Amino acid sequence: MKRLWKSGEPFIWLTGGALALALLLVAGLVALILANGLGLFWPRDVVRMTLADGKVMTGQQVEREAVPGKPGQYRIKLRVANRDLYGADFQWVDEARIATREYPPDAVVVERTEWGLLIGTIQEVRDGGRTVAVGSARGLDELRRQLPEAARLREEIRRIEKGDIGAINFAQDRVRLALKRLEIKGVTRGPDVDALQSQMGALQARYREQEARLAGLRKRQTASVVVTADDGKEKDLPLVQVLNVYAPNTMGVFAKSGHYAAGVWEFVSDDPREANTEGGVFPAIFGTVMMVMIMSIMVTPLGVLAAFYLREYARQGTFVSAVRIAVNNLAGVPSIVFGVFGVGFFIYFVGGTIDRWFFAEALPTPTFGTGGILWASLTLALLTVPVVIVATEEGLAAIPSEMREASLALGATKLETTLRVVLPAVMPSILTGLILAMARAAGEVAPLMITGVVKLAPALPIDGFWPFVHLDRKFMHLGFHIYDVGFQSPNVDAARPMVFTTTLLLLLIVVLLNLFAIGLRNRLRRKYAMAAV
Amino acid sequence: MRGNIQVTATLNPHAGASGIIETPMVEIDHLSLWYGEKRALKDVSMSIPKHRITAYIGPSGCGKTTLLRCLNRMNDLIDGVRIVGTIRIGGTDIYDPALDVTELRKRVGMVFQKSNPFPKSIFENVAYGPRILGVTGRNDLDAIVERSLRAAALWDEVQDRLDDSALGLSGGQQQRLCIARAIAVEPDVLLMDEPCSALDPIATAKIEELMLELKNSYTIVIVTHNMQQAARVSDYTGFMLLGELVEFGVTKELFTNPRDKRTEDYITGRFG
Numbered sequence: 195m196k197r198l199w200k201s202g203e204p205f206i207w208l209t210g211g212a213l214a215l216a217l218l219l220v221a222g223l224v225a226l227i228l229a230n231g232l233g234l235f236w237p238r239d240v241v242r243m244t245l246a247d248g249k250v251m252t253g254q255q256v257e258r259e260a261v262p263g264k265p266g267q268y269r270i271k272l273r274v275a276n277r278d279l280y281g282a283d284f285q286w287v288d289e290a291r292i293a294t295r296e297y298p299p300d301a302v303v304v305e306r307t308e309w310g311l312l313i314g315t316i317q318e319v320r321d322g323g324r325t326v327a328v329g330s331a332r333g334l335d336e337l338r339r340q341l342p343e344a345a346r347l348r349e350e351i352r353r354i355e356k357g358d359i360g361a362i363n364f365a366q367d368r369v370r371l372a373l374k375r376l377e378i379k380g381v382t383r384g385p386d387v388d389a390l391q392s393q394m395g396a397l398q399a400r401y402r403e404q405e406a407r408l409a410g411l412r413k414r415q416t417a418s419v420v421v422t423a424d425d426g427k428e429k430d431l432p433l434v435q436v437l438n439v440y441a442p443n444t445m446g447v448f449a450k451s452g453h454y455a456a457g458v459w460e461f462v463s464d465d466p467r468e469a470n471t472e473g474g475v476f477p478a479i480f481g482t483v484m485m486v487m488i489m490s491i492m493v494t495p496l497g498v499l500a501a502f503y504l505r506e507y508a509r510q511g512t513f514v515s516a517v518r519i520a521v522n523n524l525a526g527v528p529s530i531v532f533g534v535f536g537v538g539f540f541i542y543f544v545g546g547t548i549d550r551w552f553f554a555e556a557l558p559t560p561t562f563g564t565g566g567i568l569w570a571s572l573t574l575a576l577l578t579v580p581v582v583i584v585a586t587e588e589g590l591a592a593i594p595s596e597m598r599e600a601s602l603a604l605g606a607t608k609l610e611t612t613l614r615v616v617l618p619a620v621m622p623s624i625l626t627g628l629i630l631a632m633a634r635a636a637g638e639v640a641p642l643m644i645t646g647v648v649k650l651a652p653a654l655p656i657d658g659f660w661p662f663v664h665l666d667r668k669f670m671h672l673g674f675h676i677y678d679v680g681f682q683s684p685n686v687d688a689a690r691p692m693v694f695t696t697t698l699l700l701l702l703i704v705v706l707l708n709l710f711a712i713g714l715r716n717r718l719r720r721k722y723a724m725a726a727v
Numbered sequence: 728m729r730g731n732i733q734v735t736a737t738l739n740p741h742a743g744a745s746g747i748i749e750t751p752m753v754e755i756d757h758l759s760l761w762y763g764e765k766r767a768l769k770d771v772s773m774s775i776p777k778h779r780i781t782a783y784i785g786p787s788g789c790g791k792t793t794l795l796r797c798l799n800r801m802n803d804l805i806d807g808v809r810i811v812g813t814i815r816i817g818g819t820d821i822y823d824p825a826l827d828v829t830e831l832r833k834r835v836g837m838v839f840q841k842s843n844p845f846p847k848s849i850f851e852n853v854a855y856g857p858r859i860l861g862v863t864g865r866n867d868l869d870a871i872v873e874r875s876l877r878a879a880a881l882w883d884e885v886q887d888r889l890d891d892s893a894l895g896l897s898g899g900q901q902q903r904l905c906i907a908r909a910i911a912v913e914p915d916v917l918l919m920d921e922p923c924s925a926l927d928p929i930a931t932a933k934i935e936e937l938m939l940e941l942k943n944s945y946t947i948v949i950v951t952h953n954m955q956q957a958a959r960v961s962d963y964t965g966f967m968l969l970g971e972l973v974e975f976g977v978t979k980e981l982f983t984n985p986r987d988k989r990t991e992d993y994i995t996g997r998f999g
Contacts, residue, residue, distance in 0.1 A: 509806070596843035600905070603799060604856040604912060605833035614855070619846050 227701065231694035235457030237442040237450050240301035240313055243272075243287065244294045250424050251285060252301060252313055254442075261288060275303075275311035277685075279427045283310055284687045297443045300330035304421065305438040306431060307348075310468060310688060314423035320430075322416040330441075333419065337439050340417055344433040347415050351434075354408055357658075362401045364659050369394050374555040461695065470649060470679050471689040475696055480654055481567065481647075481669035482636060482703060488571035488665075489578065489635050490628060496575065497582025497631075498624055504583070505590040506612060518587075525580035533641025536573030541565060541645065561666050565646030567655045568665035573645050574638060578631035585630065589623020590616065625715035629708050636704045639673035647674040649682070672700040749776035752916060752946040753798060758812035760793060760802065760970075767793045769970040770812075775963070780938060780947045782961035782978070784954055786993070790970040791950045795918050798948065799835040800828050817915060833860065836909035836945075840921040842901035844893035844908070849885050852893045852904055856912035871911055878944075879907035880937050899930025903937065910945065917941065919949040923956065935960050954994055958982050966990045 198204065238254040245251065253274035261267040268289045277283050304312040316333035318325050319340070327336035373390050381387060417433040440453060464474030500521075508514045545562035553561040562568070593616060601611040639647075648668045655667045680686070680693035751774035760768040767790050775781045783791035793802065800821060802808045814821050821831050833856075844852050853872045854862075862868055872889070876882040881903045885896070893904055902922055909917060919938075923931040938947055938960050951957050957964050958978060965975040966987075974981060974990045985991040 594841075594843065596839050596841055597845065599801060599804070599837075600839065600843045600845065600908070601855070602804070603801060603832055603837035603839075604859060604908065605829045605831075606855075606859045607829055610859055614859075615845055 224701075227694055227698050230691065231696075231698035234691040234695045235454045235461065237303065237440060237445060237453045238273075239297050239442050240303060241272075242296050242298050242301065243292050245287070245291045246293050247291070251287060252298075252424050253285070254303075254313070256284070258289075271687075273311070273313075273688075274424070275313040276309075276423050276427075276429070278309040279423055279429060283685060299441065299444045301443055302330070302334065302421070302439055302441045304419075304431065304436055305472075306435045307437060307467060308435060310472065310685070312421055312423075312429060312431065314421040314429070317420040317422050317428065319417065319419050321418075326417075334439065334441065337419060337433070337436070340433055341436060341439065344415060344417070344436060347411060348434055351408060351411055354404055354411070358404050359401065359408075360653075361659065362397050362404065366394065366397050366401075369397065371555045378555060462699070466650065469684055470675065471683055471685050471692060475670075475672065475675055475699065477651055477654060478670040478672045478675040478696070479699065479703065480656075481651070482672045482700070483707075484655055485567055485571050485574070485642075485669065485671065486632050486636050486707060488567065489574045490632060492572060492575035493578050493582055493631055494624065494628055497579045497627065498586050500579070501583045501586035501590060502612065502616075505587050506608075506616065521580050521583050525584070528640075529577055529638050530640040530644075532573055532577040533644045535576070536569055536641060536645040537565075540569040540572055545569060564666075565644065565668055566666040567646055567669045570642050570646040570669070573641050574635040577638065577641065578634050581631045581634065582624070582627035585627025586620060586624050589620040589626070592623070593619050622715045622719045625711055625718065629711040629715070632707050632711065633704055636707060637673055637700070639671070639677060642671055642674060647671045649674070649678045672696055672703065676700065749779065751775065752777040752817060753948070754815040755794075755797075756813045756815070758794075758797065758810070758814060760790075760797065760811075761809040762805070763807040767970050768797070771970075771972045772812075773965060773972060773975050775946065775948060777946050778942055778944070779962040780942050780949060780960055781963045781965065782957035783948070783950045783965050783967055784952070784957050784993075785967035785973075787952065789967040791965075791967045792920055793970075794967070794972075795920055795948060795950050798916065798918055799832050799837055801837065803828065833912050834914050835916045835918060836912065836914035837918040838902070838905050838909050838920065838922050840924055842898060842905050842925070844896070844901050844904050846892065846894060848890045849893045849896070849904060850889040853907050853911050856908060860912060875907040875911040876904075878910055878941065879903045880933065880940070881907055897930070899926050899933060902926060902930070902934060906934075906937065906941075910941070915946060917945045917947045919947065921950055921952060924952065931956070954982075966993060968993070 238256070240252060240254055242250060242252045251272060251274060253272040255270050256273050257271035258268055259271075261269045270287045270289060270292075272285045272287055273283060274280060274285050275283055298315070300315050301313065302316055304314075306312055316330045316337070318329070319327040319333045319336045327333045369390050373387065373394075376382070376386055376390070412434075415432065415434045419431050419433060419436065419439075421429045421431060423429065442450070445453070461474045462479065463476050465477060466475060467473035504514060504518065504521075541563060545560065545564065545566075549557060549561050549563040597615055597619065598611050601615045602608070606614070646668050648670065651668050651670045653664075653667060655664050655669050656662060657664070676693055676696045679689045679696060683689040753775040755771055755773050755775075758768055758771045759766065771794060783794060785791050796802045797810065797814060798816070798821075802810070810822060816831070816835065819826070845855060847855070850868075850872055853875050854868045857868060857871050862871065873882060873886075876885065881900060884900060885891075885904075893901065896904060902925075906917075906922075923934050926934065935956065938949070941947060942962075949957075949961065961978045963976065964978040964981045966973045966981065966985075966989075968989055974985060974987045976986075981990065982994060985994060
């Protein structure tokens with residue numbers, strides 16, 4: 195026993211075991227997210243069950259679990275969809291009560307812009323009150339023929355609403371603010387006011403024009419599809435609301451894969467629908483990436499300069515050591531504390547001051563005096579600056595002093611030495627710090643919730659209206675999206691797969707951002723052939 | 728021997744050097760240095776002749792590197808250093824407060840104990856000094872780099888890979904690159920702080936050969952803990968002990984006929 199202990203073998207096993215456990219935990223985490231998240235877009239078969247009491251239920255099986263308190267019995271969670279008809283998307287069915295199950299080939303799943311999925315059988319397709327196709331097969335063909343046109347129309351309506359009418363609203367807002375600015379100056383009439391008012395009138399006219407165009411477009415689409423669900427309930431659904439129709443029971447693996455790919459694409463490229471439980475998460479991806487970028491731009495120079503002063507210029511002593519300890523401790527401060535600081539300092543003080551000086555005409559509506567992507571990014575920059583400082587400092591300490599002396603001995607000044615020798619050599623360490631900072635920032639949620647993240651942002655922080663980048667805007671963020679969808683959603687069951695899928699996406703984005711920075715760092719390292727710092 | 732020998736000889740009373748009758752390049756006069764409370768150099772006086780190799784030998788911690796680093800004021804970088812006495816290089820007092828230290832360091836190049844090329848390409852390493860001096864033309868830089876690398880006997884080995892990282896060179900090549908980098912700014916004096924201590928015998932032989940070549944154009948001061956090396960390459964040798972310059976004179980004489988008992992003990996290997 196003693197010999198065994200002396201040999202050191204048990205310690206090796208202990209350390210190896212600890213590592214294995216850690217790896218197992220991480221692998222389990224990723225596996226859980228993958229397993230739960232990847233299934234969201236797979237078109238499941240539609241099952242029609244006849245219960246012992248004669249009741250018919252149609253839907254997609256999403257879960258099967260043991261009935262609590264009744265050993266050996268199982269129950270099925272059925273996504274019956276049709277929230278507008280039944281009131282709830284999901285039903286639990288005890289397997290013991292099921293008499294028969296069948297997979298009707300004519301069962302279709304309709305993805306629509308409102309009310310979630312619709313599952314049922316196509317009765318007929320109507321156009322302007324006239325029936326154009328009867329029966330499920332003919333109806334499906336007719337729908338497939340008409341849907342592209344409906345999609346085009348929907349897209350055009352959206353473009354007018356967001357683009358043209360959005361532009362008019364934007365311009366009107368500017369005119370309104372210009373008028374108010376004049377009013378503050380005490381000008382209530384005169385050529386300036388008249389000019390602005392006539393501009394306003396012209397915009398008003400243009401707005402009515404667009405409204406009329408919209409009404410015309412809406413009237414053009416008259417087709418609808420009638421779908422019957424269980425209990426003979428019928429739904430007459432305008433085609434313009436239909437995003438996609440498919441009959442999963444007749445689809446092969448190939449067709450399902452295609453549907454899956456389209457679903458993934460929609461998820462990453464589309465706006466959310468139905469209180470974020472459907473559609474895509476593109477604005478959240480955009481917000482997350484943009485926020486991390488702004489944060490990186492802010493935090494890198496700040497952290498690097500601070501580290502340079504601490505290591506290269508400051509006289510090493512008790513004070514600098516104290517500063518160093520303080521900086522290290524800053525990294526451990528709970529993130530919500532930074533959030534509170536962000537609200538108090540950035541939003542109320544800095545933002546409020548900016549508003550009073552430059553956006554007085556918009557008050558009491560705040561412009562910068564409220565949460566926004568700039569303040570959120572700055573708060574996170576503050577949160578992550580210790581990481582950059584520490585990494586840069588360690589890099590600076592690892593550069594041999596001979597390197598600096600060689601430069602000084604050649605007659606270079608300290609500044610020249612710092613810029614031409616030290617900075618390039620410390621670049622990999624700076625990027626290491628930045629990688630850590632980005633990884634932390636991308637996943638941080640708590641401080642964002644109070645500095646500018648919202649569950650649904652009406653517009654992206656970058657758009658086609660001058661000045662194109664709107665740092666004052668509120669934004670969406672994947673981390674907050676997970677919280678919102680999973681725990682604040684009115685329809686938790688429907689949203690749960692979205693939680694895992696969004697988590698997966700967040701992980702993916704963090705990994706991608708890191709890979710980018712790691713690639714950059716490795717390129718620099720190769721260039722300078724420095725040992726890993 | 729050179730043609731224009733001037734007899735402005737200085738007989739060093741403190742070191743008792745046997746009359747150095749050559750043009751002095753560096754004149755050290757009653758130099759003392761303190762690191763805080765610790766006195767590292769004690770009243771050192773000597774004159775280093777132009778276009779000769781002067782070696783400092785002595786046991787570790789005797790102050791030879793400190794003395795060397797006084798010559799280009801690298802000791803300024805260390806906190807708490809205090810210096811008394813004067814050093815003149817080419818007649819200029821280098822501790823004159825009005826003197827620009829960077830100007831001095833351009834005139835007094837240095838090669839360090841551990842080869843320390845910058846983590847840049849071979850070309851950029853040599854071009855670093857000229858760039859600091861404001862040379863920007865690519866043709867000028869090319870010419871300087873080639874001339875310096877040739878002078879450092881490295882050109883033939885690296886001419887095809889000037890853009891490769893300098894850190895890919897062998898230890899001996901790196902040290903010769905550092906020499907090339909130092910002479911690219913055409914200094915008057917070249918300080919070498921144990922330049923061969925990390926090199927194998929073949930690389931050492933190359934550097935020594937190179938030094939003999941370079942002394943035609945530069946005044947070289949070398950610190951070495953290798954007495955054979957001092958005997959092989961230097962014209963003059965100073966023996967230091969505990970911050971004192973014990974003996975300074977023509978190398979051959981110092982090694983064959985030391986006048987101080989301590990020098991004799993050291994070179995015969997009784998301590999050190």
